[in-house]
Amino acid sequence: MAHPTPGFFTHVYRLVARIPKGRVVTYGQVAAILGAPRAARAVGTALRHLPRPLSKKVPWQRVINASGGISARGDVLRAEEQRWLLEEEGIKFSRSGKVDLEKDRWSGPKNWKVPKWKTKL
């Protein structure tokens, strides 16, 4: 079909693309905004598979974990780059490497319509 229903990953990319520079959101937040409050892990999976070409349009570095930290999960190189990119846009990290979510968290788009994607089960 010419207009296939966008999958979950696509919605993740579309939302992340709207995060303002200098602000951050958690994986769980992204999931909740998309209408799947328990799919935080799937959001992480989506970003892990972010197509190279899209990395220029999608500010993946602005998505962090619920503790305000960067999820390394083995990929230390990426983690370092992520922190560097965030500091580059003004985000400050505590001595323990945490972002101040109280101050830098983005609450999500205004007048947001929860999307729907091909559901399973």
Next chain:
DNA sequence: CTGCTGACGGTAT
């Protein structure tokens, strides 16, 4: 359909 795999998150230790 079954059974993995994670850039998660909450709880318990």
Next chain:
DNA sequence: AATACCGCCAGCA
């Protein structure tokens, strides 16, 4: 504070 568990879930073999 740091680990360890465990439930969740979209994708994919």
